Amino acid sequence: MIYLLLAWIVSRFFSAEVAETFASIWKLKSKPVTLKKEDPSRFSGLKIEEKINNTNPLVISIGPIRAELEKAFQRSLFYFSNSHNNQLRLFVIGNTSYRRDEHVELIRATYQEAYTSWEYIDMSHSSWETMQAEQKKYGEYKAFSKNTPPTRELVTRYRTKEFSYPMTVYKENYDVKLEGRFEHPQFNTSFSFSDSPKNKTKSHSVTMVEACVYPVSASFLNPKKIADDSVEKFTSKLAEQLKEDWIAQYCNSFQTEAVHRCSRAAPFDKNVNLWYQKYFGVDYEDFKKITLNHRE
Amino acid sequence: MYEEALIKFEAAVIKDPSNTSAKTWVQETRMNIIDKGLLEVRFLRMGNNKKAAAEKLENLLRQQEKFQLVYSAAIMSTQEKEILEASHYITQVIKQAQAENMPTAIKLIEYNYDRIIAAGSAKNFLYSIYPELQKIAQKQYDIFVASLDSQSFFFCRSC
Numbered sequence A: 001m002i003y004l005l006l007a008w009i010v011s012r013f014f015s016a017e018v019a020e021t022f023a024s025i026w027k028l029k030s031k032p033v034t035l036k037k038e039d040p041s042r043f044s045g046l047k048i049e050e051k052i053n054n055t056n057p058l059v060i061s062i063g064p065i066r067a068e069l070e071k072a073f074q075r076s077l078f079y080f081s082n083s084h085n086n087q088l089r090l091f092v093i094g095n096t097s098y099r100r101d102e103h104v105e106l107i108r109a110t111y112q113e114a115y116t117s118w119e120y121i122d123m124s125h126s127s128w129e130t131m132q133a134e135q136k137k138y139g140e141y142k143a144f145s146k147n148t149p150p151t152r153e154l155v156t157r158y159r160t161k162e163f164s165y166p167m168t169v170y171k172e173n174y175d176v177k178l179e180g181r182f183e184h185p186q187f188n189t190s191f192s193f194s195d196s197p198k199n200k201t202k203s204h205s206v207t208m209v210e211a212c213v214y215p216v217s218a219s220f221l222n223p224k225k226i227a228d229d230s231v232e233k234f235t236s237k238l239a240e241q242l243k244e245d246w247i248a249q250y251c252n253s254f255q256t257e258a259v260h261r262c263s264r265a266a267p268f269d270k271n272v273n274l275w276y277q278k279y280f281g282v283d284y285e286d287f288k289k290i291t292l293n294h295r296e
Numbered sequence B: 001m002y003e004e005a006l007i008k009f010e011a012a013v014i015k016d017p018s019n020t021s022a023k024t025w026v027q028e029t030r031m032n033i034i035d036k037g038l039l040e041v042r043f044l045r046m047g048n049n050k051k052a053a054a055e056k057l058e059n060l061l062r063q064q065e066k067f068q069l070v071y072s073a074a075i076m077s078t079q080e081k082e083i084l085e086a087s088h089y090i091t092q093v094i095k096q097a098q099a100e101n102m103p104t105a106i107k108l109i110e111y112n113y114d115r116i117i118a119a120g121s122a123k124n125f126l127y128s129i130y131p132e133l134q135k136i137a138q139k140q141y142d143i144f145v146a147s148l149d150s151q152s153f154f155f156c157r158s159c
Helices: A013-025 A065-074 A128-138 A223-250 A256-265 A270-280 A284-295 B002-015 B020-046 B050-067 B073-099 B103-112 B114-119 B122-150
Strands: A006-009 A045-054 A087-121 A151-182 A190-195 A198-203 B154-157
Touching: A013 A256, A013 A284, A013 B103, A013 B122, A045 A065, A065 A087, A065 A223, A087 A223, A151 A223, A190 A223, A223 A256, A256 A270, A256 B122, A270 A284, A270 B122, A284 B103, B002 B020, B020 B050, B020 B073, B050 B073, B050 B114, B073 B103, B073 B114, B073 B122, B103 B114, B103 B122, B114 B122
Parallel strands: A045 A087
Antiparallel strands: A006 B154, A087 A151, A151 A190, A151 A198
């Protein structure tokens, strides 16, 4: 198997910072650590080459992706403003699409319609309770008996009615796929993000108060929010990937500069704590605690 | 238990600052926290768990700063006794770190127990050894910086 051997001389910026901190904790006479102006292992920014196919650019547009990726990079450990001519090339490829299907459905609604009708009430077969109720209603003087002729009354009745109305049903389907690839021998990793937000919504303009049917307007997904969320998540993937790459590059070594670089991304790393215990007699987190307290 | 009660009484005072009975309860509960805490410190120390006793005492002293209470003579006397005992323990720990030539470890002890150190005899001991610690730290610093200048650090992937 052919092993690819790649090496860079890395300036001791992070070790120098620790030396400075140590000197200030003990109020020591500090000696300047010779540092190169530039650090070839870090970059002043990203050189993004973007190729995102937008099937429906009017609906979803990953517009601010460059600015967001650049901002995320500047927050990463790989960023060093002094590395003027050293930019990290990043290819961003992907595609976004949007599809909306709609069809009309006939919705059946029912409601109760009231109507009145004259009805004969035959009291002769009424139960004793019904007769008593009737007696209360018409007065005591009107006594009922089995010989009472049938009475005619106006009665309210209800019948179930049905009506149909058209409803438009929309089905939305967004698709966002983004992939980032570093073009630099220091990095051999890529990162990606994909999401397919779906939505089903309905609308109609029919009003039927009796059936409690009122117009409904469709509630569509917000394409701007989807675009913003996708950019945000892809950006956080970049940040995670940069951190992983940093750890992969510096956390497997016991060299002083590597240890100090590693400590910034993985403060609980075994090598980091071993180094701090060996040289200062405390863990890295404890050293940081002392430093912060000293600054206060 | 007292901590939970204190949260509720303090919330009552925030809700109604004119509630004098709630204010009294806040003060009494705070006093109980300190009193009970000192008792725990004593038990831990008597159980020969000096590290836990010192940590508990440090926390109590930090709490006291926030509480701003006037303590009874009994509480003051117990506290002074515990500070004295904890100071002995801290002095021993500092001496141990000093023997190992680890000045930064002593800085950590100073950070972890700064209230006890400030209130007790460990302060004088620490001040007395400070110049020596600084000399050791200077040596460590010089070695560290010299090693940085001599070192060629290479980053290597797949080596």
